Amino acid sequence: MLKSLKIPRKLGLSFLVICASAAAMMAVFFTNISMIRETTALNNAAQGRYAKALALETALLRQNSQMRGYLVTGDKSYLKSYEEGRVDYDKTSVELETELTDSKLRDAVQLSRKETLAWRENWGDRLIRRVDRGDLTGAQAEVQQAGKAVLVSAAVLPLRDVRDAQLALIEKGSATQESAIDTATTVLIVGGIALIGIAITLAWLLSRAIASPIASLTRTMSDLASGRNGVDVDGTDRADELGDMARAVLVFRDAAVAKQAAEAAAAKAEAEQKMVVETVSSHLSELAGGNLTAEITREFPADYAAVKANFNAAVTSLRGLIASVMEATVSIHTGSGRIAETSEDLARRTEANAASLEQTSAAIVQMDQRLKTTAAAAGETVERANGAIGTVANGRSVAEEAVSAMGRVADSAKGIDSVIEGLDKIAFQTRVLAMNAAVEAGRAGEAGRGFAVVADLVSALAMRAEEEAGRARDQLTATQTDIVAAVEMVQKVDSALVEISSDVGEVHSLLDRIAQDNQAQSFAITEVSSAIGTMDQTTRQTSAMVEESSAAARNLANEVTYLADQAGQFTVGSDAAGATRRSPVHAMQDRVAQSLSADMWDAA
Incomplete structure (x- = not known):
């Protein structure tokens, strides 16, 4: 089921x-x-x-x-x-x-x-x-x-x-x-x-x-992957997804068997491909040795005929190119020598201009540093004025907190007055309870005499509590008077701090304007110094470019000599060398010389 x-x-x-x-x-x-x-x-x-x-x-x-x-x-x-x-x-x-x-x-x-x-x-x-x-x-x-x-x-x-x-x-x-x-x-x-x-x-x-x-099924697929194509696939009769998987594995097994048959037919084609690769490799070895006349003469199968034709055409083109390079190197060597001499003369004049700009830039930098020092001193003075204003503000906040604390003390004194009033009420209630206890003791007769004595003592204690509450009220009244006087003195201190804060604020405003003027002058000198520095840097870059151009021309002459030596290692044959045309090469040499000269004069 x-x-x-x-x-x-x-x-x-x-x-x-x-x-x-x-x-x-x-x-x-x-x-x-x-x-x-x-x-x-x-x-x-x-x-x-x-x-x-x-x-x-x-x-x-x-x-x-x-x-x-x-x-x-x-x-x-x-x-x-x-x-x-x-x-x-x-x-x-x-x-x-x-x-x-x-x-x-x-x-x-x-x-x-x-x-x-x-x-x-x-x-x-x-x-x-x-x-x-x-x-x-x-x-x-x-x-x-x-x-x-x-x-x-x-x-x-x-x-x-x-x-x-x-x-x-x-x-x-x-x-x-x-x-x-x-x-x-x-x-x-x-x-x-x-x-x-x-x-x-x-x-x-x-x-x-x-x-x-x-x-x-996993074991069966592992056997197929390892090349054992004769295995049996179980579960192909199932109606669920596992049956579908088993039938799919059976298809894979049949496909593997068909693949083995196809591999045998591919072995023959591989032998022909090996022959073509060996032939091309041997002729490429001759090209690497400098023999540009090594063309393929062996017969190739029809499928590889295009490889033979393309190889022979590439060898012919390369032989013509090397012959042209050998002739062009002589003319390029002569032009690069003249370019190098001109570049050296221009480099000497550019270095003299760069030295003059460097002295001017150093003088401007000294002026800029002195103005910046003055502006920094003014800024520091403003910061100290800010600190003074902050100190005065803190003093005012402390004075305000003192007034607030005095107010809270006064409120606490009022709370103490209400507590004293509560104590009066408690003393009165205690006297009432003592009277009630005396009444109950009277009703009890002889058995309540001791309780009556205790009631009298409680009544006396309540009267004494009322007297002490009165004394505390008198002392609290004197304390409240002192608190009012202290609040008035703190308010006078706060008024003095307000006047000090106003004077310090005016000083701060004057110092701030001085600092702004110094900063504006420093900014202007900085802009001039930056412009001169840019000119100096540009002149130095121009001098460096001229020197690089001169060095490049010398290197170009050396490279052309080396290129001629390398091109001489190739065998191009007497017919190919004589058939090479000289006019395009000479035109290319003239264009290179003109371009280098224009670049050097633009840099100057």
Whole structure:
């Protein structure tokens, strides 16, 4: 079955099996993740309801404590906290009742609200109104006589039932999460092992169905490459791509057999080619020895007849060219001698002009260097003026930072004043707590005497703290006065630095104009020096070119002599030498001499 399937179909079926297994594992894993997510949402909701129930208890206790503080001290600031606790309770109780789905728990919240309203009517709001009417002592006495009746326990107890119920839901949800996590972990481990096993099995099957036949075809192609054309090709009966490859290898084997037959026919043609190469090589050896009369007379096969004709024509042309060169060398030698004498005279005159230009250029360079030195000194003076301006600017920035630091110190002093005011309030609250503790100790009777003594000591300590805060405030006032004086002095220093900066700026402007004038003069002298230097360099180049022309003419005479000697080594035959025409050679000599003379006069 695997032999009849194409390779892409085999690979596709293998990947389909792996993907199906992975999809099944992912479905189970997703189910457990969804369960964990749902349980987490329920736990979060239960935790929110638990927090709101706890907030309701805190609001009730806050109302009770702030009402007691107001009854003890008569301070209106307790009423603000009392009202805040009241608003928090009313808002949170409505939200909690809306979120609860259990009727018993909703009834508990409603019962708590009912008890809270009754407590406000019977105790909280009524006693506050009594104090507002001026009967603080009567309200305190009523609270002391009421004992536990003034507490908010009846409103707090139903809320604890709600807290316990939400805590039970949270624990149940946590257990469900742990179970789902364990299941997901098990599925992940088992599914992963199963996928690995499936992958290994498919890899083994694909290796037998694809890799092994490919290795066999590779060995067969290696045998064909090494020249063993009698090998058998396996797998030609397969219907997949490997069968196509096997049939292609079979075609290669048949082609190799046909190639062997063609090589035998090529051996005969190679023998004829060898004869032609040997003949041409022997005549080329004679040409290398200087014999320009060595033409091919041996008969060549019809395919190589053009090689013989071309070789003989090239030898004839070369023999005529060498004969012309031998005659032209004599005339060129005479003309190059006259050119060399003229070039030497022109070189002497050019060197004299170059020496005069060199002296002028040296004088201009000295003037340029002195102006550049003056411009550099002016520039350095400007840079130092810039440094002075920067120093003054830094001084102003330091003065501004000092003023800013003084301002921050003043702000810090104001913050310290507010801290001292807070300490006054803390001392006052401490006295209030001491009074409240004294009231509670009085209600306790004999058992509270020791606590009453501690309350008196705390009250004395609070009075002493108020006195120390007053002293600190006086010292802070004196410090603020000194800070204001210091800020005024720093501002005067900043004004002086502004005047200095203005004067230094004017000096900087004058120095900058001087430096610009010096730089302009230096630039002009530099341009003149550059022009003279260019003229000097051009004159020297002209002199060098004339000397090179003279040397080239001498070398040309020597080379012509050498060329005549070399041309004399060739054998051209008496007929070829006599048949050479002289007029084109003489014309070429005249053109070369005229061209060299014109180049030398242009350079001068």
